[in-house]
Amino acid sequence: MHSTLTAVAHATPDAIAEPASTAVSQRAAPVVVPIHAAALKVACSSCNLRELCLPVGLSDGELKRLDSLVEVRQSLKRGEALYTAGQAFTSLYAVRTGFFKTRVAAEDGRDQVTGFQMAGELLGFDGIGTERHTCDAVALEDSQVCVIPFGQLESLSRQFGALQRQLHKVMSREIVREHGVMLLLGSMRAEERLAAFLLNLTQRLQARGFSASSLVLRMTREEIGSYLGLKLETVSRAFSKFQDEGVLEVKQRHLRVLDEEALKQLVNGSTC
Amino acid sequence: MHSTLTAVAHATPDAIAEPASTAVSQRAAPVVVPIHAAALKVACSSCNLRELCLPVGLSDGELKRLDSLVEVRQSLKRGEALYTAGQAFTSLYAVRTGFFKTRVAAEDGRDQVTGFQMAGELLGFDGIGTERHTCDAVALEDSQVCVIPFGQLESLSRQFGALQRQLHKVMSREIVREHGVMLLLGSMRAEERLAAFLLNLTQRLQARGFSASSLVLRMTREEIGSYLGLKLETVSRAFSKFQDEGVLEVKQRHLRVLDEEALKQLVNGSTC
DNA sequence: CGCGAGCTTGATGCCGATCAATGCATGTGG
DNA sequence: CCACATGCATTGATCGGCATCAAGCTCGCG
Numbered sequence A, B: 001m002h003s004t005l006t007a008v009a010h011a012t013p014d015a016i017a018e019p020a021s022t023a024v025s026q027r028a029a030p031v032v033v034p035i036h037a038a039a040l041k042v043a044c045s046s047c048n049l050r051e052l053c054l055p056v057g058l059s060d061g062e063l064k065r066l067d068s069l070v071e072v073r074q075s076l077k078r079g080e081a082l083y084t085a086g087q088a089f090t091s092l093y094a095v096r097t098g099f100f101k102t103r104v105a106a107e108d109g110r111d112q113v114t115g116f117q118m119a120g121e122l123l124g125f126d127g128i129g130t131e132r133h134t135c136d137a138v139a140l141e142d143s144q145v146c147v148i149p150f151g152q153l154e155s156l157s158r159q160f161g162a163l164q165r166q167l168h169k170v171m172s173r174e175i176v177r178e179h180g181v182m183l184l185l186g187s188m189r190a191e192e193r194l195a196a197f198l199l200n201l202t203q204r205l206q207a208r209g210f211s212a213s214s215l216v217l218r219m220t221r222e223e224i225g226s227y228l229g230l231k232l233e234t235v236s237r238a239f240s241k242f243q244d245e246g247v248l249e250v251k252q253r254h255l256r257v258l259d260e261e262a263l264k265q266l267v268n269g270s271t272c
Numbered sequence C: 001c002g003c004g005a006g007c008t009t010g011a012t013g014c015c016g017a018t019c020a021a022t023g024c025a026t027g028t029g030g
Numbered sequence D: 001c002c003a004c005a006t007g008c009a010t011t012g013a014t015c016g017g018c019a020t021c022a023a024g025c026t027c028g029c030g
Helices: A003-011 A021-028 A060-069 A150-159 A161-187 A190-207 A221-228 A232-244 A260-268 B003-011 B021-028 B060-069 B150-159 B161-187 B190-207 B221-228 B232-244 B260-268
Strands: A072-076 A081-083 A091-097 A099-105 A111-118 A136-139 A143-149 A214-216 A248-251 A254-257 B072-076 B081-083 B091-097 B099-105 B111-118 B136-139 B143-149 B214-216 B248-251 B254-257
Touching (some): A072 A081, A091 A150, A111 A190, A143 A150, A150 A161, A150 B161, A161 B111, A190 A254, A221 A232, A221 B161, A232 A248, B060 B150, B091 B150, B111 B161, B111 B190, B190 B221, B190 B232, B221 B232
Antiparallel strands (some): A072 A143, B081 B136, B099 B111
């Protein structure tokens, strides 16, 4: 048992800071309330995510043109699908607030979480190739996305080299990310996978101004397991092991990274 | 043991047709001999792979412009790297003849094959995001690629919507392919993985005019295993099992698919 | 003709899946 | 406000699939 650590966790239930995405939404657009499929005018040029999102590298003039293209915001309740496999592809989506998962399903019912997306990240690339979506994107909490009509985005990126380049970079990075997941799924053991996942998550949260050590998971153990090719029990056991070793403080979905180095060693040094 | 089947295989060493990529190269450019890094003029507009490659959907005029962009062909010997992780990214590559693997490496030496590429398929997307390649591309047999300078390709695709769209489609399909691999690695068992791999391979060979049932593997058991997240012994055992069951005829790298339905059922129907 | 890379096959062991029971937090209706 | 339901998480016991270790085997090639 890890009585000491759990005792600590119990004694300080609020010690773990809350990097809730609602904090982001409050900063970004304090007046926005979740209205379903609402058309709200919030310009890319004034968005606090523009350094992480599609506008990277655009001039003011180009940014203005992008603003006029991204007119619609869409709100989703937790559990709602932004799109599902088979739907006609029309647009990409940029996460404004909230958290998503994407998943592919096999005919037999098996499914695989292929990614988790947070604020500033783009969704929908899977649909370009066949003009139909090939996976589902589901909100893991109440969320809001910017709708980017893809035909118009292509038009605009024929005019602006910087936009074209950024679009290509984002797609390329998605390919590279998936290479990393393939490496993880193909050659890492359970604890290494979880460590890699946690490091990736904290890094992305940090890029958004959150603490690198305290976080709240927006997904269940089962969803983490699906992403990592593990069963939920294995994920749970790995969390407990990390806690026993003093690497992590785990209290339900609240995590605190106590020894980041240990996680990094687990991912890189296979010899242990 | 599968004496009957191996006996058959022995009795008909040439019964399994040879879908060697040399056949393709002969058709495409009978005069070309493997000259290293040779600059040879072979137009996209007259390439027999144009229906599978970047030129899909282009008009004659557009095709001509693409021709002028793709000036350099590069020949590689078996085992040579087209590019390696860390190299500056300048170009995409289209496989003209031969066969490649791409692989990512972890710091500790572990590596993972992320894909196999055959004639008409594009390589190099991993480099766009960071302007450096993030994986290695290695020729599995003597091969030839068309070099597509990416800056110029972006310029041209700003002029030609059809080219732009095709580029986006190819990248999107790469993302979707990787989703499929993630599903495979995350949730399938060894034989299911091999079955899925073989079906994918025969389908792509068929699209290039080869038999759907007879093929020659261009990669080792170890490379297949790396791609599928398995050890080479497991791959070998799965091949033997398929042979025992009459699903496959296996003779070293020569394969004949005897019961395609059985393979399909393995992939889809999890209930077995 | 013999070497060596790649492949096959067997024996054994371990990691993670599976099955099962319990615990914990949240929410809902009596 | 408590009783209960429900969804999620933890933990234990057992099992099975694949990795690992270890021989041989095959075939292409110098």
